Amino acid sequence: MELVNLKIASERVSFGEAVQRGLGQEQGLFFPEAIPQLPLDEAFWQLDFVGRAERVLGAWLADELGQDNVSALVRDAFHFAAPLVKANERQYCLELFHGPTLAFKDFGARFLAQCLSLLAKDKKMTILTATSGDTGAAVADAFYGIDNINVVVLYPDGGISQLQEKMFCTLGNNIKTLAVKGSFDDCQALVKAAFSNPELKAQFGLTSANSINIARLVAQICYYFEALAQLPAEQRDNAVFAVPSGNFGNLTAGLLAKAMGAPIKRFVAATNNNDTVPRYLQSGVWEPRDVFATLSNAMDVTSPNNWPRVEALCEQQGWPLADIGAEKVDEAQTQARMKAMHAEGYLSEPHAAVASEALVRQLQDGEVGVFLGTAHPAKFQGAVEEVLELDVPLPPALAAVVDKPILSEKLDANYEALAAYLQRAL
Numbered sequence: 001m002e003l004v005n006l007k008i009a010s011e012r013v014s015f016g017e018a019v020q021r022g023l024g025q026e027q028g029l030f031f032p033e034a035i036p037q038l039p040l041d042e043a044f045w046q047l048d049f050v051g052r053a054e055r056v057l058g059a060w061l062a063d064e065l066g067q068d069n070v071s072a073l074v075r076d077a078f079h080f081a082a083p084l085v086k087a088n089e090r091q092y093c094l095e096l097f098h099g100p101t102l103a104f105k106d107f108g109a110r111f112l113a114q115c116l117s118l119l120a121k122d123k124k125m126t127i128l129t130a131t132s133g134d135t136g137a138a139v140a141d142a143f144y145g146i147d148n149i150n151v152v153v154l155y156p157d158g159g160i161s162q163l164q165e166k167m168f169c170t171l172g173n174n175i176k177t178l179a180v181k182g183s184f185d186d187c188q189a190l191v192k193a194a195f196s197n198p199e200l201k202a203q204f205g206l207t208s209a210n211s212i213n214i215a216r217l218v219a220q221i222c223y224y225f226e227a228l229a230q231l232p233a234e235q236r237d238n239a240v241f242a243v244p245s246g247n248f249g250n251l252t253a254g255l256l257a258k259a260m261g262a263p264i265k266r267f268v269a270a271t272n273n274n275d276t277v278p279r280y281l282q283s284g285v286w287e288p289r290d291v292f293a294t295l296s297n298a299m300d301v302t303s304p305n306n307w308p309r310v311e312a313l314c315e316q317q318g319w320p321l322a323d324i325g326a327e328k329v330d331e332a333q334t335q336a337r338m339k340a341m342h343a344e345g346y347l348s349e350p351h352a353a354v355a356s357e358a359l360v361r362q363l364q365d366g367e368v369g370v371f372l373g374t375a376h377p378a379k380f381q382g383a384v385e386e387v388l389e390l391d392v393p394l395p396p397a398l399a400a401v402v403d404k405p406i407l408s409e410k411l412d413a414n415y416e417a418l419a420a421y422l423q424r425a426l
């Protein structure tokens, strides 16, 4: 697998280098030069999730890492299910929240942790990561207690749910958390600025665990094939995927699955009021606005990091960008959809409701909708209980942290403050 820096075409790296470096020069994202194809015979669809993921990731990585290593990484990373659950007559939810931190980020974060332990062995490293809610917990869980790796997570102070915060800001040990006085976009910009300083990068062995990191994305490809495998075979060619979108890593992974041959009919990028992409696809003008705080806070992102990869992939594959549907779902529409889904017998948190609403608007005759359930409803207990007027019990992973104290430090949203923190704390 050779990857090219989308900003500096002469910078080409292997998968192993890309994973350890995170981001290329001039903050360029690494992008695969060629997309491997998968033979999608009936035997492939009959495999279990882990067996299928071994094939999917083997197609990308076996040449470089060896298929035995790839299989071992997959088996250690993916030990939880991704069930496809019928939400109503025309829509299924691909529930990606049955991992240790109850969000889809567990797939990518755990696979990245496995990759780094294979590739970097005992090298001292620092994972610098920005989160709008779910990435932080998944990364913290995946790297907790690993001796040679420190994790520093930046999140918008007051911008994530209390339970999301409890999941990664109460751990201590090698997990350091910074409540930044700013938005998620500020956090992400700080992380990228740190990667752009070669001395700082070398001093601390900085790398990223956001979807900047290609290991996160290739892992996420696997569950798109899983959804198709679980659909009734006669519906497999008519599936429209609605992806709750913040940083657009999840949509990028879906497009990569399609480029590998997954028979996905089309995608709908579903955003909340932070609608930079839907506006861009309408007007052709890229115009991020100030962040808007919503119930679906993990999608409160106005400068989605992965968009250059989406554009590069569409160009590489000859797909018109306009083929990607995009829907903005506002707060009232999100709440109305949560209520409608509950009446239909499905309990949803706000992010999945945004995606389900996008399907309601976009599904055409003969199509079947799959929306991604990116987080467990209990992670948004407050919002779900208020909107649906019911009690949401906490699963054990949340009950275990709910009474623990938050250990985060506050940080001003400026680069000097972050650099000084790293010098002092690591």
Ligand SMILES: N[C@@H](CCOP(=O)(O)O)C(=O)O
Pocket: 130, 131, 132, 133, 134, 135, 136, 209, 210, 211, 212, 246, 247, 249, 250, 298, 299, 305
């Ligand atoms: N929505 C994310 C924001 C970071 O996205 P990532 O996929 O690039 O890690 C979150 O929940 O933290």
